[in-house]
Amino acid sequence: MLEIRNLHVAIEDGSKKILNGLNLTIRDGEVAAIMGPNGSGKSTLSYVIAGKDDYEVLDGEILLDGKNLLEMEPDARAAAGVFLAFQYPLEIPGVATMTFLKAALNAQRKGRGEDELTTPDFMKRVKAGAEKLGIPQDMLKRGLNVGFSGGEKKRMEILQMALLEPSIGILDETDSGLDIDALKIVSEGVNALRSAKRSFLVITHYQRLLNYIVPDTVHVMSKGQIVRTGGKELAFELEANGYADYVTNAAA
Amino acid sequence: MVAVKETVEQVKQLDVDQYKYGFTTDLEVDKAPKGLNEDIVRFISAKKGEPQWMLDWRLDAFRRWKTMDEPQWARVHYPKIDFNDSYYYAAPKKNAAPKTLDDVDPAILDTYKKLGIPLREQEILAGVQTSKVAVDAVFDSVSVVTTFKEELKKAGVIFCSISEAIKDHPDLVKKYLGSVVPVTDNYYATLNCAVFTDGSFVYIPEGTRCPMELSTYFRINEKNTGQFERTLIIAEKGSYVSYLEGCTAPQRDENQLHAAVVELVALDDAEIKYSTVQNWYPGDADGKGGIYNFVTKRGDCRGANSKISWTQVETGSAITWKYPSCILRGDNSRGEFYSIAVSNGYQQVDSGTKMIHLGKNTTSRIISKGISAGKSQNTYRGQVSAHRKATNARNFTNCDSLLIGETCGAHTVPYLESKNASAVFEHEATTSKISEDQLFYCRQRGLSAEEATALIVNGFVKDVLQQLPMEFAVEAQKLISISLEGSVG
Ligand SMILES: Nc1ncnc2c1ncn2[C@@H]1O[C@H](COP(=O)(O)OP(=O)(O)O)[C@@H](O)[C@H]1O
Ligand SMILES: [Mg+2]
Numbered sequence: 001m002l003e004i005r006n007l008h009v010a011i012e013d014g015s016k017k018i019l020n021g022l023n024l025t026i027r028d029g030e031v032a033a034i035m036g037p038n039g040s041g042k043s044t045l046s047y048v049i050a051g052k053d054d055y056e057v058l059d060g061e062i063l064l065d066g067k068n069l070l071e072m073e074p075d076a077r078a079a080a081g082v083f084l085a086f087q088y089p090l091e092i093p094g095v096a097t098m099t100f101l102k103a104a105l106n107a108q109r110k111g112r113g114e115d116e117l118t119t120p121d122f123m124k125r126v127k128a129g130a131e132k133l134g135i136p137q138d139m140l141k142r143g144l145n146v147g148f149s150g151g152e153k154k155r156m157e158i159l160q161m162a163l164l165e166p167s168i169g170i171l172d173e174t175d176s177g178l179d180i181d182a183l184k185i186v187s188e189g190v191n192a193l194r195s196a197k198r199s200f201l202v203i204t205h206y207q208r209l210l211n212y213i214v215p216d217t218v219h220v221m222s223k224g225q226i227v228r229t230g231g232k233e234l235a236f237e238l239e240a241n242g243y244a245d246y247v248t249n250a251a252a
Numbered sequence: 253m254v255a256v257k258e259t260v261e262q263v264k265q266l267d268v269d270q271y272k273y274g275f276t277t278d279l280e281v282d283k284a285p286k287g288l289n290e291d292i293v294r295f296i297s298a299k300k301g302e303p304q305w306m307l308d309w310r311l312d313a314f315r316r317w318k319t320m321d322e323p324q325w326a327r328v329h330y331p332k333i334d335f336n337d338s339y340y341y342a343a344p345k346k347n348a349a350p351k352t353l354d355d356v357d358p359a360i361l362d363t364y365k366k367l368g369i370p371l372r373e374q375e376i377l378a379g380v381q382t383s384k385v386a387v388d389a390v391f392d393s394v395s396v397v398t399t400f401k402e403e404l405k406k407a408g409v410i411f412c413s414i415s416e417a418i419k420d421h422p423d424l425v426k427k428y429l430g431s432v433v434p435v436t437d438n439y440y441a442t443l444n445c446a447v448f449t450d451g452s453f454v455y456i457p458e459g460t461r462c463p464m465e466l467s468t469y470f471r472i473n474e475k476n477t478g479q480f481e482r483t484l485i486i487a488e489k490g491s492y493v494s495y496l497e498g499c500t501a502p503q504r505d506e507n508q509l510h511a512a513v514v515e516l517v518a519l520d521d522a523e524i525k526y527s528t529v530q531n532w533y534p535g536d537a538d539g540k541g542g543i544y545n546f547v548t549k550r551g552d553c554r555g556a557n558s559k560i561s562w563t564q565v566e567t568g569s570a571i572t573w574k575y576p577s578c579i580l581r582g583d584n585s586r587g588e589f590y591s592i593a594v595s596n597g598y599q600q601v602d603s604g605t606k607m608i609h610l611g612k613n614t615t616s617r618i619i620s621k622g623i624s625a626g627k628s629q630n631t632y633r634g635q636v637s638a639h640r641k642a643t644n645a646r647n648f649t650n651c652d653s654l655l656i657g658e659t660c661g662a663h664t665v666p667y668l669e670s671k672n673a674s675a676v677f678e679h680e681a682t683t684s685k686i687s688e689d690q691l692f693y694c695r696q697r698g699l700s701a702e703e704a705t706a707l708i709v710n711g712f713v714k715d716v717l718q719q720l721p722m723e724f725a726v727e728a729q730k731l732i733s734i735s736l737e738g739s740v741g
Pocket of ligand 1: 011016018036037038039040041042043044045054
């Protein structure tokens, strides 16, 4: 379970406040969607959960299964089960995707006090995962994300999530830049990972993704706060009416 | 920015904290008087018991050197060197002329042991090393011992100090010394001709594949002393040799000069593979002390189908000025240069290569990887030229720079010159940076900041590490990690 209480966050140098007393709870097995206008703080929220340095937490807490994430290093949070599929995945030149995946998986296992996976065991898992997501084998030999198309990068994020088996998967605008076929593949990849123990936070600007990854709850974010919460039908309402109401409301 | 700042901080500490080879050995030494003049040149030659022709050669070089100026074109900055403020000869006293290892001062044997260089053949054989490596150990101005000499002799291979070669193999030395790097090639090389003290000599006879790796381990120990080593390797027709070179020096506040000359000659169908792991003391966190490494290395592919390959891993020295080069004289000859240059703290590196295509169908390949961190400056300087007669010359150059942090610099200076229309030169260059975002991405996946940095750096240097002999590759990888990985946390 992820619990976020009264979260206030500013940019590291204090020049701008982005999150203003945000509250959000995601139960085990729940798929929660956050929708909101550009600039409302969605990516910031995902970065703060994952532990990026650029932000200063002024107040509030974030608990994952009761553990205080804010006291943990980013790699420790990852080992504790936080996975963030980036809106803009980074390129790591010269480091073969396969090498990276293995290093990441073993680092997390080490962080949890588990043994390293044997190479054949690891290869089996990667190959099976890649196949499901339509990722060709030779892509795994290339530098991570180097020269990958937008869609390939997003698929690679989902492959990583599948391998790392997080307890909460945060998807930051995973739908952006995907054509409809890729969107379906990626959504199927995510749906296959849904389980009673694993929760998801799906961040999106558009309702379209939620046709494929059907959420249990939908939250509307504006000016660094959750301003409305509802079921999946809320997404349709937003699609029809836009965010204009929330932008003016929150500003008032 | 915190993680990168921390990495940079940690990396800065490293040269001080992690330079494991910074200890000194207390020994009684035999030194030349301080300063540089003709008498010093005579002193060195007399100490070595050299023949007249060698002394004459040195004196001629010295007179020429006095008319020359220090090169200014490299992107390195240092206060003017007072060449009279240094010692040009220092030799451990007890080691006047060791015949066997038992005659070598135990303090010196101990030093090499600490450095991880086994000198006793039975230790090497008993050790974990899977393949044999013969070692010539040069301590300050003298070679203290050369191992596996007898075994090599059976194969007809000569591996000894250059001082011994001058006495025992004068014809070979006369024929080849200065034939690749002419006496007046450049300021430091000319100085080296005048005052060189020791170094290694290798001769591989026709059709012989050298039965083991050869290596020289250079150690500067004495204070205020320059090391001027001279290495000459000759591979006769159809022969092969792989040679390794390692270097370290104690931590000292003052700068010390190391000006070496290395000459390689490969005759028809011969191949020489020369690898260096250079780890001279780089200076402290404030840029104080460290070795000035002004080195001239050149290989002459004199015969048809010959091949010379340079591989270097440069992590040490306050200043590195070094361009291992190939003269591709023989038809179908091939030159290769693989380099990893790591700079950190206040280190300055200006390094690269020259591939001079003279013969027909000559090919060359340059792979250079520069990694800069701290406040260091790292320059790749390379020249590729094709002579009028070099029909079908081919070169491929790939030159990549990786920056860690905001306060270092990387520069690429390629010179291409072709006088033959059939020559094809390809040049690729990239500059990248380990960014805060990349580190965060890796850490989000579970890697620690050090693991992430090491992963990115290893990915970056992989192509070059693969060129090193196995044992060296492992050592080099560790060395790079020590220089850069840091323990952020
Ligand atoms: N590291 C940062 N430095 C400066 N401004 C930032 C930074 N991160 C986010 N912001 C600003 O905070 C606001 C929220 O950004 P973001 O979280 O990316 O919103 P969203 O993902 O909802 O579009 C924007 O105005 C953005 O420009
Ligand atoms: Mg965003």
